[in-house]
Amino acid sequence: MCEECGCGETGHLHAHDHAHPHPHPHDHAQAPPASGARQRVIEVERNILTQNDAAAAANRAWLQARGITALNLISAPGTGKTLLLERTLERLAGTIPCAVIAGDQQTDNDARRLRGKGAPVIQIETLSACHLDAPRVGHALEDVVTPETRLVFIENVGNLVCPSAFDLGEAFKVALLSVTEGEDKPVKYPALFSQAPVAVMTKTDLLPYLDFDLARCRGALRAVRPGVFVFELSARTGDGLDAWIDYLATLVP
Amino acid sequence: MHELSVAVALVQQAEDALTPAVRRVTRVGIAVGVLSGVDPEALRMAFPAAAEGTRLAGASLAVRLIAAQTRCAACGDTTTPDVPYFICGACGSAEITIAAGRELLLERLECEEDGIDAGARMPEDARSDAGTTGAGDV
Numbered sequence: 001m002c003e004e005c006g007c008g009e010t011g012h013l014h015a016h017d018h019a020h021p022h023p024h025p026h027d028h029a030q031a032p033p034a035s036g037a038r039q040r041v042i043e044v045e046r047n048i049l050t051q052n053d054a055a056a057a058a059n060r061a062w063l064q065a066r067g068i069t070a071l072n073l074i075s076a077p078g079t080g081k082t083l084l085l086e087r088t089l090e091r092l093a094g095t096i097p098c099a100v101i102a103g104d105q106q107t108d109n110d111a112r113r114l115r116g117k118g119a120p121v122i123q124i125e126t127l128s129a130c131h132l133d134a135p136r137v138g139h140a141l142e143d144v145v146t147p148e149t150r151l152v153f154i155e156n157v158g159n160l161v162c163p164s165a166f167d168l169g170e171a172f173k174v175a176l177l178s179v180t181e182g183e184d185k186p187v188k189y190p191a192l193f194s195q196a197p198v199a200v201m202t203k204t205d206l207l208p209y210l211d212f213d214l215a216r217c218r219g220a221l222r223a224v225r226p227g228v229f230v231f232e233l234s235a236r237t238g239d240g241l242d243a244w245i246d247y248l249a250t251l252v253p
Numbered sequence: 254m255h256e257l258s259v260a261v262a263l264v265q266q267a268e269d270a271l272t273p274a275v276r277r278v279t280r281v282g283i284a285v286g287v288l289s290g291v292d293p294e295a296l297r298m299a300f301p302a303a304a305e306g307t308r309l310a311g312a313s314l315a316v317r318l319i320a321a322q323t324r325c326a327a328c329g330d331t332t333t334p335d336v337p338y339f340i341c342g343a344c345g346s347a348e349i350t351i352a353a354g355r356e357l358l359l360e361r362l363e364c365e366e367d368g369i370d371a372g373a374r375m376p377e378d379a380r381s382d383a384g385t386t387g388a389g390d391v
Contacts, residue, residue, distance in 0.1 A: 036367070036368035037276060037365035037366060037367065037368050038365065038366040038367075038368045039363070039364070039365060039366075040275070040363075040364045040365070040366050041361055041362070041363050041364070042270055042271070042272075042275075042361065042362040042364060043360070043361050044266070044267070044270045044359045044360060044361055044362060045358060045359075045360055046266050046270065046358065046359045047266075047356075047357065047358060047359075048259060048262050048263045048266055048283065048357045048358060048359050049259070049262055049357055050262075050266060051262060051265065052262065129255070129258060130255050131255050131258070133258070161255070161290060162255035162290065163255075164290040165255055165259070165289060165290035165291055165357070166255070186337070187337040187338070188337075190288060190336055190337035190339075191288050191289065191290035192290070193337075194288060194337070194339060194351060195288075222347070223337065223338045223339065223340075224337050224338070224339060225339070226339060226340070226347030226348065226349060227347065227348075
C-alpha cells in the first residue's frame, strides 16, 4: 500500500516527497471530494467474517444439542484424507455411527469412494471456492446427520491455507500431512497448524523410501502447536490406525 | 484465493455499517492478524472486484497488521512469539494459548456524505466508474 497517498497501489519504490497530482503512473481510482460532499469517518470494529462465524456458532450449537462431535479435516491435496476416512468408516461401522461431509471444488469422487461403508455421505462441490464455509456446512449437516449420528467428519477442500480462516462449527480442526510433504510443513503453514490440537502424519508406509525425519516433523508440529496430539499412520497398511480409531472412540460420549 | 470470499464479506459488513447519507467510501481501514490465514496483498487484489457496484467502489484499503501474542499459563505473561514458534517469550514455557493474531476486523470507513450543494457533484459523478455512486444514496 502506498501509505503516503493511500492509493492502494503496492510495490511503490518511489519516494513520496511530491504533492498531488502524482507524476508517476498509477491511477487514482478515487477522485478528489466533490465540493458538496462532507467527509465523515465511521468507526466500525466488526469482525469481517461475522456471517460465517454466526453460522459456525449455530452449527456448533446444533451439533452440541445432538451430542455430536464434528471434526474439520484439513490438509493439502493428496495427503490421503479420503483413504484415511475410508478405513476409518470401515473400522467404526457398527460401533460409532458416523456421517461425512466431503468438500471438493468439483466432482463427487470422494463421496462415491466413501459411500457403502455404513455412514451417510454428502458431497459439497465448492466450484470456484477453495474452502468450505459454515453456511454450506450447516445445510449439509441437516441433510447428512441422522438421529443416530455421533461423529461427523468434515473433509475440507484440499488446501492448507484457505480453510484455516473459516470456522465451520466443528469441535476442532485436525491437520494432516503426509510424509512425502516435508518435515517443516507445520512451521511453513502456522495459520492452520497452530489451530489444530490434533495432527495426523499419513503414508508412513513410504518412510523406507524417503529421507523424511519423523522426529523433526514432530518437533515442528509441537513448535507451532505445543501439546498437539500426533498420530502417525498408514491407511494403506493399517499401521498406526488402531491408535487413531481408539482416540476417535474417546471423542464420543 | 479465499481472500475474494473475505473481500465480499468485508464489503457486506461495510455496507451494513453505512448510513444512507454516505455517498461513497474513500478508504476502508481493516486489521488483519498474522495468523488469520488471510494474505493482505491477495485481499487487496480481490477487494476492487468485491467493491464494484457498491458505495465502496474505488475506495483504498488500509491494512493494519496485528502481531501474534501468546498468553502463558505458567508465568502469566503475554508476549509476542517468534512465529511460527509458539513458546512464552518470558519463561520459555510451551504452555501457551494464542491471545492475538487471528483477527480479521473492519475498523473504520472514511466516507463522503451528501452535502448541501448537491449540484456541485454532478460532473464528478459522471466521470466516476459505473456503479461507484448513485446506488442507495440521495
